[in-house]
Amino acid sequence: MSSPAVPQGDEKSRVRRAAFASFIGTSIEWYDFFIYGTAAALIFPKLFFPKFSSLAGTLASFATFGVGFVARPIGGIVFGHFGDRIGRKSMLVVTLLLMGVATFVVGLLPTFNTLGLLAPTLLVLLRFVQGLAVGGEWGGATLMAVEHAPKETRNFYASWPQLGVPAGLILSAIVFASFSSPSFDWFLIWGWRIPFLLSALLIVVGLFIRMSVVESPAFERVKALGAESKLPLLELLRHYRPACILATGLQLISSTGFYLVTTFTLSYVTDRLRLPSNVPLIGLLLAGTVQFVGILIFGRVADRIGAHVVAIYSAGFLVLLAYPLFWLVDTGHSGLIWLAMVLATAGGGALYAVTGVLMAELFDARVRYSGISFGYQMAGLIGGAPAPLIATALVHWAHGSSWPVASYYAISALISFAAVCLVSKAPKVEMIADIVRAEAVP
16 A cells, blocks of 8 residues: 655755754764763862762773763663664653753752762762763664664764764853853863753753654554564674674774763873863864764765765774874874864864765664664773773773774774775665655556
8 A cells, every 4th residue: 555645845854854854863862962071071070079089080980981981782672672663753752851951950950079979989970871861862762763764864864963963062162161261260160060050951852842743654564564573682682783783883983982982081181181170172063063074074974875885984094083183192292182082073073074974874674773773882881881991991001192092993994994984885775764755656
């Protein structure tokens, strides 16, 4: 039975609305996630681990940051299961609410001087809740864009939820820079809470926009056929193990490299190079802006020359960038530090722009939410979570030298480059949205 044809104007409007809703919601969730990372690098060691040495406090703070990555695969599994069983849209509403509540409560949390050890314990718990929410967010937001978009512009619209990362980064950097400027003492007392409390307003806006979007055509088709997977994770492990490994490898350098630049570099530049915190914060603003524009550009380019071509050149560039990246940072010159951050995020942004489509093509629609969430969040757990911690320990081990961190970056980039090459040869799964549109043609 054929589906009724959808007027072309309504079709474009629906696709754009889905992509925009994915972008807005993802931006808010990553804003919440990033303000924690910024706080973990700049102020949490002093507020929640004041009894530790400077190095130990930084390591402990980064460890709480990593807890979010431990929770992300769990969130990906849980929300992926229900996203493949119940629907993409409902899970996106739940994850946005969960993230908003956790972030708001962090802004109200008493510090170590008030609660003692209970303060960092509650901080870890709230970070875990944040990780659960982000773990379920990316897969659903990406699929709402990918599965709504027509084949000829799929890479472009699929890049919109990826814009949430630089948008959240820019917003978090602006807010932190704004409220940390009067005086650091003022910021330590209560100014640091404002970025967390502001998330409540953003959540209301995000929910309003997301509630107006219709369900993914691909999931609607699966549901109409009664083809929902009863146990998506079990089906993935039985029939999609190579795809899960490739998806994880594909995302690895995006996770590792991004958090080395946006979290570790903040601590390295302020603690090791003794530069003021506004230097890396300005670098984050510049890097986020360049990545935002770059993702849109490379999404368009991918629709013309192919997502695999963009991915291979991007991953190769990141391999070559590893050592020059840290040479630039080690100069201690603000302009060169900003250049290093921009090059890394721009190169990674090209790969990130097409990651959603490349992953989606590895999995059938009935397990696609679980599949891409598994790959993305496992890369975060393996690459993103330990990256600031490992990099800090490596610099200490090398007596202040950054060459081990550059090697760590290069190895991650090589793994992703190999995964991209293998993904380009892997068979692609047809999007059910394309099948539905074909049926709708009289």
